[in-house]
Amino acid sequence: MATFILARPLVLSPDDRFLPLPSSGLRRTSIYTSKWSCSASGKPKPKKFDRLVKKTQTENRRDTVDPVGFLAELGIYDKAFAQFLRERHKAVKDLKEKMSGRFASLMEVSSGYELLGMHRHWQHRVDFMEWAPGARYCSVIGDFNGWSPTENSAKEGLHGRDDYGYWFVILEDKLRDGEEPDKYYFQEYNYVDDYDKGDSGVTAEELFKKMNDEYWEPGEDRFVKSRFEIASKVYEEMFGPNGPQTEEELGEIPDAETRYKAWKESHKDDPPSNLPPCDVIDNGKEYDIFNIVDDPVWREKFRAKKPPLSYWLEMRKGRKAWLKKYKPAIPHGSRYRVYFNTPNGALERIPAWATYVLPDADGEQSFAVHWEPPPEVVYKWKNKRPEVPKSLRIYECHIGISGSDAKISSFSDFTAKVLPHIKKAGYNVIQIVGVVEHKDYSSVGYKVTNLFAVSSRFGTPDDFKHLVDEAHDLGMLVFLDIVHSYAAAEEMVGLSLFDGTNDCYFHTGKRGYHKFWGTRIFKYGDIDVLHYLLSNLKWWVEEYQIDGFQFHSLPSMTYTHNGFASFTGDLEEYCNQYVDKDAVIYLILANEMLHELHPNIVTIAEDATLYPGLCEPTAQGGLGFDYYVNLSVSEMWSWFLQHVPDHEWSMDKIVNTLTSNKQSADKMLTYAENHNQSISGGKSFAQILFGGIKEDAPGSKDLMLAGCSLYKMIKLITFTISGRAYLNFMGNEFGHPNRVEFPTSSNDFSFSLANRQWDLLMDGGLHSNLFSFDKDMMMLDEEKKILARRAPKIHHVNNSNMVISYIRGPLVFIFNFHPENSYEKYSIGVEEVGEYQVILDTDEIKYGGLGRLKGDQCIQRTINRRADGLRTCIEVPLPSRTAQVYTLSRIMRI
Numbered sequence: 001m002a003t004f005i006l007a008r009p010l011v012l013s014p015d016d017r018f019l020p021l022p023s024s025g026l027r028r029t030s031i032y033t034s035k036w037s038c039s040a041s042g043k044p045k046p047k048k049f050d051r052l053v054k055k056t057q058t059e060n061r062r063d064t065v066d067p068v069g070f071l072a073e074l075g076i077y078d079k080a081f082a083q084f085l086r087e088r089h090k091a092v093k094d095l096k097e098k099m100s101g102r103f104a105s106l107m108e109v110s111s112g113y114e115l116l117g118m119h120r121h122w123q124h125r126v127d128f129m130e131w132a133p134g135a136r137y138c139s140v141i142g143d144f145n146g147w148s149p150t151e152n153s154a155k156e157g158l159h160g161r162d163d164y165g166y167w168f169v170i171l172e173d174k175l176r177d178g179e180e181p182d183k184y185y186f187q188e189y190n191y192v193d194d195y196d197k198g199d200s201g202v203t204a205e206e207l208f209k210k211m212n213d214e215y216w217e218p219g220e221d222r223f224v225k226s227r228f229e230i231a232s233k234v235y236e237e238m239f240g241p242n243g244p245q246t247e248e249e250l251g252e253i254p255d256a257e258t259r260y261k262a263w264k265e266s267h268k269d270d271p272p273s274n275l276p277p278c279d280v281i282d283n284g285k286e287y288d289i290f291n292i293v294d295d296p297v298w299r300e301k302f303r304a305k306k307p308p309l310s311y312w313l314e315m316r317k318g319r320k321a322w323l324k325k326y327k328p329a330i331p332h333g334s335r336y337r338v339y340f341n342t343p344n345g346a347l348e349r350i351p352a353w354a355t356y357v358l359p360d361a362d363g364e365q366s367f368a369v370h371w372e373p374p375p376e377v378v379y380k381w382k383n384k385r386p387e388v389p390k391s392l393r394i395y396e397c398h399i400g401i402s403g404s405d406a407k408i409s410s411f412s413d414f415t416a417k418v419l420p421h422i423k424k425a426g427y428n429v430i431q432i433v434g435v436v437e438h439k440d441y442s443s444v445g446y447k448v449t450n451l452f453a454v455s456s457r458f459g460t461p462d463d464f465k466h467l468v469d470e471a472h473d474l475g476m477l478v479f480l481d482i483v484h485s486y487a488a489a490e491e492m493v494g495l496s497l498f499d500g501t502n503d504c505y506f507h508t509g510k511r512g513y514h515k516f517w518g519t520r521i522f523k524y525g526d527i528d529v530l531h532y533l534l535s536n537l538k539w540w541v542e543e544y545q546i547d548g549f550q551f552h553s554l555p556s557m558t559y560t561h562n563g564f565a566s567f568t569g570d571l572e573e574y575c576n577q578y579v580d581k582d583a584v585i586y587l588i589l590a591n592e593m594l595h596e597l598h599p600n601i602v603t604i605a606e607d608a609t610l611y612p613g614l615c616e617p618t619a620q621g622g623l624g625f626d627y628y629v630n631l632s633v634s635e636m637w638s639w640f641l642q643h644v645p646d647h648e649w650s651m652d653k654i655v656n657t658l659t660s661n662k663q664s665a666d667k668m669l670t671y672a673e674n675h676n677q678s679i680s681g682g683k684s685f686a687q688i689l690f691g692g693i694k695e696d697a698p699g700s701k702d703l704m705l706a707g708c709s710l711y712k713m714i715k716l717i718t719f720t721i722s723g724r725a726y727l728n729f730m731g732n733e734f735g736h737p738n739r740v741e742f743p744t745s746s747n748d749f750s751f752s753l754a755n756r757q758w759d760l761l762m763d764g765g766l767h768s769n770l771f772s773f774d775k776d777m778m779m780l781d782e783e784k785k786i787l788a789r790r791a792p793k794i795h796h797v798n799n800s801n802m803v804i805s806y807i808r809g810p811l812v813f814i815f816n817f818h819p820e821n822s823y824e825k826y827s828i829g830v831e832e833v834g835e836y837q838v839i840l841d842t843d844e845i846k847y848g849g850l851g852r853l854k855g856d857q858c859i860q861r862t863i864n865r866r867a868d869g870l871r872t873c874i875e876v877p878l879p880s881r882t883a884q885v886y887t888l889s890r891i892m893r894i
Contacts (some may be wrong), residue, residue: 064619065619065620066619066620066621067085067086067088067089067621068082068085068086068621069616069617069619069620069621070612070613070616070617070620070621070622071085071612071621073616073620073663074612074613074616074663074664075663076571076612078571080571080572080575081571081572081574081575081612084574084575084579085613085621088581088584088585088621089621091581091585092585092588092589095527095585095589098527099527099530102164102527103531106534106589106592106593106596107593107596107597109527109530109531109534109535109593110531110534110535110537110538110593110597111535111538112353112531112532112534112535113353113452113535113536113538113539113543115129116129116130116131116166116352116353116535117129117130117351117353117354117355117452118330118351118355118370118372120191120372122188122189123185123188124172124173124182124189124322124326125170125171125172125173125329126170126171126173126328126329126330126370127168127169127170127171128140128152128168128169128170128171128338128351129166129167129168129169129353130166130167130169130338130351130352130353131164131165131166131167131352131528131531131532132165132167132338132340132498132499132504133164133165133499133501133504133528134165134342134343134499134500134501134504135165135167135340135341135342135347135499135500136340136341136342136343137153137154137339137340137341138153138154138161138167138169138338138339138340138341139151139152139153139154139169139338139339140152140153140169140171140330140336140337140338140339141336141337141338141339141348142330142334142335142336142337142367142370143334143335143336144171144329144330144331144334144336149339149346152169152170152171152329153169154167154168154169155170164528165499165528171329171330172329173322173326173327173328173329174326174327174329175325175326175327176324176325176326176327179325179326183204184204184315186312186315187204187315187316187317188315188316188317189316189317189318189319189321189322190316190317190318190319191318191319191322191375192319192375192378193318193375194316194317194318194319195318195319195320195374195375195376196318196320197316197317197318197320197321198317198318198320198321198324199317199321199324199325200314200315200317202314202315204315207311207312207314207315210311211308211311214311215305215308215311238250319374319375328372330370331370332370332371332372332373332374333369333370333371334369334370335358335367335368335369336351336367336368336369336370337349337350337351337367337368338350338351340499340500342499342500342501343500344500345500347497347499347500348492349492349498349499350366350367350368350449350450350492350493350494351368352450352451352452352495352498352505352532353452354368354369354450354452354453355371355452355453355454355461355543356368356369356370356371356453356454356456356460356461357369357437357449357450357453357456357493358456359439359456365492365493366439366449366492366493369456371460371461373462378462379461379462379465379466379469381465381469381545382469382473383469383470383472383473384472385472385477385545385547385600386428386472386475386476386477386547387600388477388547388600388602389428389429389477389788390724390785390787390788391724391725391726391781391785391786391787391788392428392429392477392602392627392669392724392725392726392787393426393427393428393429393726393728393778393781393787394427394429394430394431394479394669394725394726394727394728395422395425395427395429395430395431395727395728395730395733396430396431396433396481396671396674396675396727396728396729396730397414397418397422397430397431397432397433397729397730398432398433398434398444398445398675398730398740399411399414399432399434399435399455399458400434400441400457400458400754401730401740401742401754401755401756402414402417402418402730402755402756403417403755403756404755404756404757404758404759405755406750406751406752406754406755407751407755408441408457408458408751408754409458409755410458410459410463411458411459411460411463411464411466411467412459412463412466414458414467415463415466415467415470417758418730419467419470419471419474419476420474421758422474422476423474423475423476424775425733425771425774425775425778426774426775426777426778426779426781426782427476427728427778428475428476428477429476429477429478429479429547429548430471430476430477430478430479431479431480431481431550431727432478432479432480432481433445433481433675434446434455434481435454435455435458435464435480436448436450436451436453436454436455436480436482436483437449437450437451437453437454437455437456438450438455438488439488439490439493439494440488441457441742441743442742442743442744443488444675444679444742445481445483446483446552446553447487447488447489447490447517447519448483448487448488448494449487449488449490449493449494449495450493450494451484451487451532451533451536452536452539454544461543461544464544465544465545468544468545468546469545472545477547477548477602478545478546478547478548479546479547479548479549479550479602479604480540480546480548480549480550481549481550481552482537482540482549482550482551482552483552483553484522484533484536484537484551484552484557484586484590485521485551485552485553485554485555485556485557486514486517486519486520486521486522486553486556486557487505487506487519487520487522488519488520489513489518489519489520494520495520496520503523505520505522505523505529505532506520506521506522506523507521507522507523511560514556514562515561515562515564516562516564517556521556521557521562522557522583523582524557524580524582524583524585524586525582525585530586530589533586533590534589534590534593537549537590537593537594538593538594538597541594541597541598541601542597547600547601547602548601548602548603548604548626549594549601549602549603549604550603550604550605550606550629551587551590551603551604551605551606551625552606553606554587554605554606554607554609554611555607555608555609557580557583557586558579558580558583558584558587558607558609558611559578559579559580559609560577560578560579560580561578563608563609565578567609571612573609574609574611574612584611584623587605587623587624587625588618588623588624590603591603591618591623591624591625592618592624595624602626602627603624603625603626603627604625604626604627604628604629604669604725605623605625605627605628605629606628606629606631607628607629608631610628610661611623614628614667615627615628615664615667625667626667627667627668627669627723627724627725628664628667628668628669629669629670629671629727630658630660630661630668630669630670630722630723632657632660633657633658633670633671633672633718633722634671634672634673634674634676634677636653636654636657637672637673637685637714637718638673638677638685641685641688641689641710642683642688646706646710646817646819647802647818647819647820649802649817650799651797651798651799651802651803651804651817652797652799654717654804654817655721655794655797655804658670658717658718658721658722659721659722659791659792659794662791664723665722665723665791666723666724666790666791667723667724668722668723668724668725669723669725669726669727670718670719670722670723670725670726670727671718671726671727671728671729672685672714672715672718672728672732673685673729673732674727674728674729675729675740677729678729678732678736678739678740679739679740679741679742682739683739684731684732684736684737684738684739685711685714685732686707686711686732686735686736686737687737687738687739689706689707689708689710689711690703690704690707690708690711690735690737690766691737691738693707704766705848705849705850706819706881708735708766708769708770708848708849709842709843709849709881709882710817710881711735711770712770712773712842712847712883713815713817713842713881713882713883715773715774715777716777716813716815716840716842716883716885717804717813717815717883719777719781719786719787720786720787720792720808720811720813720885721792721794721806721808721813723787724787724788725787726787728774730756731756731757733770733771733774733775734760734761734767734768734770734771734774735766735767735770736756736757736760736767737757737760737767738753738757739753740753740754741753741754742754766848769846769847769848770847770848772846772847773842773847773848776840776847777840780839780840780885784809784810784811784887785809786808786809786811789808789809790808790809791808792806792807792808792813793806793807793808794806795807795829795868795869795870796828796829796868801816801818801821801823801826802816802817802818802821803815803816803817803818803823803826803878804817805828805829805868807830807831810887810888811839811885811886811887812828812830812836812874812885812886812887813883813884813885813886814826814828814876814878814883814884814885814886815882815883816878816879816880816881816882816883817881818880818881819880819881820880821880822852822877822878822879822880823877823878824877825875825876825877826875826876826877826878827863827865827867827873827874827875828867828868828873828874828875828876829866829867829868829869829870829872829873830862830870830872830873830874830888831870831871831872832862832872832888832891833862833864833872833891833892834861834862834888834889834890834891834892835859835860835861835862835888835889835890835892836859836860836861836862836874836886836887836888836889837858837859837860837886837887837889838853838858838859838884838885838886839885839886839887840884840885841853841858841882841883841884841885842882842883842884843879843882849882850879852877852879852882853877853879853884857877859889860874860875860876860886861874861892862874862892863875874886
């Protein structure tokens with residue numbers, strides 16, 4: 001039986017929002033077996049179409065889920081390791097399914113910062129949420145409440161502590177004297193956009209009247225005011241005291257059309273009405289389908305109406321009106337901590353999600369700082385992220401030691417003075433070390449205490465945003481050296497014993513402590529810890545527009561022995577009982593989340609053990625990183641410089657180390673030296689080669705020349721022979737002569753070596769010459785796209801002559817490492833017939849060399865003679881300890 005329903009606009013009723021809880025000295029041998037030949041391959045180049053088809057097939061294959069897919073590609077055949085990968089893949093699926101019981105998606109898992117910590121709520125209050133499952137009581141204490149542990153505490157029930165250990169505290173804004181509280185829940189405030197908007201003076205009663213007059217048609221609102229009027233009248237008519245008392249009196253109920261016609265006839269003399277003219281006609285079908293006949297004009301008019309929210313927004317006030325009426329519950333800049341009552345007693349902690357932390361006067365205790373600057377001064381982004389280049393020229397830096405003075409430098413100083421230098425030097429990425437808050441400055445920033453906070457030593461969060469914004473304006477990406485492999489063990493400022501228990505964020509027992517560094521190891525298998533760590537990564541990308549991460553010291557987290565073991569290359573070492581599967585799974589989830597969040601994000605793995613599949617897609621059983629760091633390169637150079645006379649250097653050793661993994665060469669990040677070579681007692685290469693030479697000492701000029709020559713050659717071959725990413729530590733581009741030494745008790749907390757001597761660039765001497773070479777080396781890649789090309793063809797390696805030559809793209813690189821022998825006409829094979837011209841010579845006078853190549857020697861014609869397996873060659877002059885880069889300037893027909 002059809003029923004008659006009068007359609008009317010819906011009225012929104014108040015409804016409270018529900019808050020949903022939401023380097024280690026390892027012995028390394030590459031596990032990859034690769035072959036390389038000293039003679040060029042004679043195979044014809046594949047056609048462009050064939051290459052495109054092959055590329056497409058590879059991409060399609062990598063999109064297909066195969067837990068062991070990358071093994072066949074890399075030529076790895078090991079049943080035990082393949083089984084380990086399958087079990088790990090199942091563990092990832094099980095973990096995601098377990099997460100789905102609490103979170104809608106992986107992206108929601110990584111969005112914890114949207115709820116946890118301090119957040120301004122539109123109902124004139126601040127909400128605080130913290131995870132502390134071992135606590136019995138939670139409150140927020142600080143300057144704003146006289147450090148009272150009882151004034152702002154979590155309440156009992158739903159909005160207090162949930163079953164997962166999340167505490168919820170509401171800090172109500174305080175009414176000013178003489179002010180009355182808002183009467184209606186929708187009288188909200190806009191803190192950002194409408195600062196100057198005050199009280200409009202329109203009361204809620206006036207607004208309701210205006211809404212009735214302008215929105216409702218005459219007569220429509222009577223059903224809103226009395227929602228059950230029709231129903232009650234029908235009920236009264238049928239079942240009231242004047243209605244039928246029995247079924248016999250009720251009689252047989254006519255069909256809908258008959259009843260409607262009878263009703264229409266009885267109301268034919270009624271006055272005109274503005275109510276919706278809807279006629280419901282039963283078509284008599286068994287399943288009671290009916291038609292609604294209405295007025296087309298009324299229908300269009302009804303559809304054009306919008307909900308009455310637009311009227312309610314007239315009650316919305318700006319921050320100016322809010323400041324007039326309320327005092328903020330916790331003002332911007334207020335110091336605070338979280339207070340817990342635990343089975344072991346009362347504790348005060350820095351909130352785990354605090355975004356700004358300041359030490360107190362004596363440096364022993366820290367305070368979280370509520371960072372909510374007024375909207376008129378809050379930092380506003382000006383520049384978009386630059387596109388990710390095909391090759392990365394990374395400038396690694398530390399903010400604190402970036403100045404010339406013996407003090408901690410700031411974000412503002414770095415932005416004004418160092419960023420322009422980096423741009424001038426030709427780098428397209430800056431990678432910042434130690435920017436996350438840490439208590440111990442001498443740890444270089446690796447003993448992190450507060451993962452969501454920018455280090456207060458260098459400035460405010462807005463200062464760091466300005467730095468990133470200016471770097472983007474200069475076309476440079478910004479990477480962070482992120483430390484999720486361990487955390488500081490301090491209890492008062494870090495996460496150790498955060499809620500009074502030893503297993504809140506970290507493992508208990510030996511597994512929870514790094515064996516040699518005294519740091520804590522995260523409990524990576526816990527969903528709430530993953531919630532914290534994944535949210536931390538997304539926080540830096542969303543809040544500070546970070547473009548990529550280098551994951552520091554992966555062996556510390558992926559092995560229960562923290563990477564301090566001898567690795568032979570046997571695959572059993574990567575799937576035995578010492579592998580922390582939970583940590584490996586976290587890295588997979590982190591890469592999946594980051595690349596879904598921002599497809600152009602760059603992730604770099606710093607793993608001395610070269611874990612199999614570091615840079616393979618997660619769908620194919622890999623860990624999903626974009627690049628991995630080849631740590632063995634810098635260790636080789638350091639060993640050679642300090643322990644092997646340069647006339648005994650092995651060319652085979654150099655080439656094999658620089659090209660140790662040909663199958664993943666395009667994902668390799670190399671450096672001659674990074675911060676490890678010059679920090680805390682170590683020596684930089686410049687210090688080893690020429691740092692201690694006195695200008696007036698006998699033979700000093702020759703020693704200086706030899707050192708500078710080797711320095712340039714080491715950097716050039718490392719830069720051009722390896723992968724698509726190269727890194728340089730701040731100052732090494734001009735051969736900084738001193739090591740870095742952070743202030744510690746051993747040096748009486750001196751800052752004398754915790755800086756960079758930028759004035760050395762102004763003297764026009766040695767350091768200025770080295771900087772000119774490094775800059776031209778970067779420009780060579782900018783113009784010739786060296787790093788973005790395929791791996792080089794290494795066709796000449798001669799240990800007795802100490803000569804190395806290889807071809808990469810259109811360029812021929814030739815190195816003579818011999819400390820004494822120079823060669824007038826040295827035959828080097830080339831692929832094309834024509835004239836080859838020198839475009840970079842390490843011996844040029846402007847680079848601090850002797851300029852032994854004269855003008856006519858800089859152009860060489862090919863000779864019709866096979867050499868190095870190639871059909872033709874050039875005979876080039878090779879002065880000792882020099883390197884040249886040739887390009888084909890003119891093609892000649894045979």
